[in-house]
Each structure stands twice: as C-alpha cells, then as structure tokens.
Amino acid sequence: MKKLIFIPLAIFALGALFAFDWPQNEILSDSFYSYFGQFRGGTIGNSLVFSESKTVKAADDGRLLAIISEHDEDELFESTLGNAVVLAHKDELLTVYANLDAENLDALYGMHDVTTGTSFGTTGTSSWQEGEGCLEFQVLDIKNKTYVNPRLLMPRVGKELQLTIKNVTAVNKKGTVFDLGTQKTLSSGVYQLYRERQDIAMPYRTTVYINGAVAESLTYDTLSEKNGKIAVNGKKNYAVDVMYPDDERQFLGEVTLAKGKTQIMIVAADILGKEKQIVYTVEVR
Secondary structure, eight states, X not given: OOOEEEOOOXXXXXXXXOOOOOSSSOOOTTOOSBOTTOEETXXXXXXXXXXXXXXXXXXXXXXXXXXXXXXXXXOSSOOTTOSEEEEEOTTSEEEEEESBOGGGTGGGTTOOEEOTTOEEEEBOSOXXXXXXXXXXXXXXETTTTEEEOGGGTSOOOSOOOOOOOOSOEEEETXXXXXXXXXXXXXXXXXXXXXXEOOSSOOOSEEEEEETTEEEEEEEEEEEEEETTEEEEESSSEEEHHHHOSSSSEEEEEEEEEOSEEEEEEEEEEOTTOOEEEEEEEEEEO
C-alpha cells in the first residue's frame, strides 16, 4: 500500500538561495547518471540522478514535510519517485530524495526537525528508473514555482563533460529542415535552431547570436511548467515537444532572419562558464 504522509509546516523566506551540502558522498562532476534538463523518460528531467548507490543524507537543515512510499502496481496513481523523503527549508526551498530503499523509511516516521547529514538510509530501485539503484535528487523553489538545478547549490568536484555543437539545423514554420553546415541561402522568416543532442553532456546555457546580437538564450538553472509540462525558459517557455522533438535533436532557440548576409553564432556553456561555439554565414533572401 502506498502511503503519503504530510507534516504541517509554515515555510518562510530568507530572500536568497544558499549552498547545499551533497545529499550523498561526492562524485566527479562528469559522472552523474542523468543531468538536470536532459531528455529523460519522455520529458525534460527535473532531477539530478547520481551514478552510484550510496547512503543518502539531508543536504541541509530542514523540516520533514513528507514521506512517500514505493508505488504499487495495484494502485491507480503511482509514485514516479518511488520511496522518497521531502524536506522543507526556511528559504522556501524543498529538497526531494527519491529512489530510496523502503527498509530505511520506518525510522523516519515521527521525525520533524532534520539536521544536515541526517541519514535517510541507502538508495534502492523503487522509482520509475527501476534497475538503477541511484539517488534522484530534486530542489523545488516554492515561491517562484520552479525546479532548481541542484548543481547550482552544491559544491562541484572534478571536470565537466565536454560539450559539442554539431549538425545544427534550422527548421522553418512549414517544418522544412535546413542543414546549416551545407545550406548557404535561406528565405527570410522565423526558424527554430537545433543541435545534435549529446548522450550525456548537458549545457548549462545556450545562446544564439544573429549578426552579433543575442537573439535567444536558454538557461538550465531552473525549469517551470507550461500547460502541465516541464518547460525550459527562454524568450518563451519551451516544452518537451519543442526542446526534444526526437531522440537526436536539442533545441537552441527561435530566431527571425531578415534579408541580407547573416552570421549565426551558437555558443554552449557548461556550468563553469567554459564555452564551445560555432559560426555559420548564410545569405537570407
């Protein structure tokens, strides 16, 4: 039987975010199983998924808000988080520790205040990533109603995965796809730009420049919701069908091309600010 227990709580704001400790022992920055903002399970991933099964601990002082038990095949509404613990913090952030082993939950019932480093036991295979015994860690900003990239609040260890920008395409309003590596002329109008999606590496920010001016910038510091779907913030809120239209492409931005010789520069930056860029020149008619 699935159980969801809520504990009454008044959350109040400090006005600024602060750094969390790691929710488990540190791993290298380039070795997570899945990164925030990646295409995962048919949606945009709003979690940071670790790559090793280890003991899970509270990332900061807080109040135990909810304990969620493993989903059951007989239940109408399943918990995609599996066994999970939710903590509330005084700056209006929530942290979620999902995919836990059920044997560790009993000791948490009746607990209220939690201090940094409090153990939640070990990870299991209870969430919808069954078979992967890894922690799924989420940070939610209640005030702004967004998911926060946990890596912004955690100390970073080791190098980042190397970003690449290749096989960039432009898609017009009719859905026609143009390869910017070979296409030398385009008609004026609105285009959506895509890069070939990397299997693991995930940019923190992508920026598109048209003739030196910023035309679009997508950031993966927070994710919001659009019509019930997780969305990435740019000029608009872009949902999964735009961000990841298939298994190969990742959205870079929407641009308007006016007539004349046009330089399109695309820059992808990791969370440390290290950039990769590529430049295309086309004649717009």
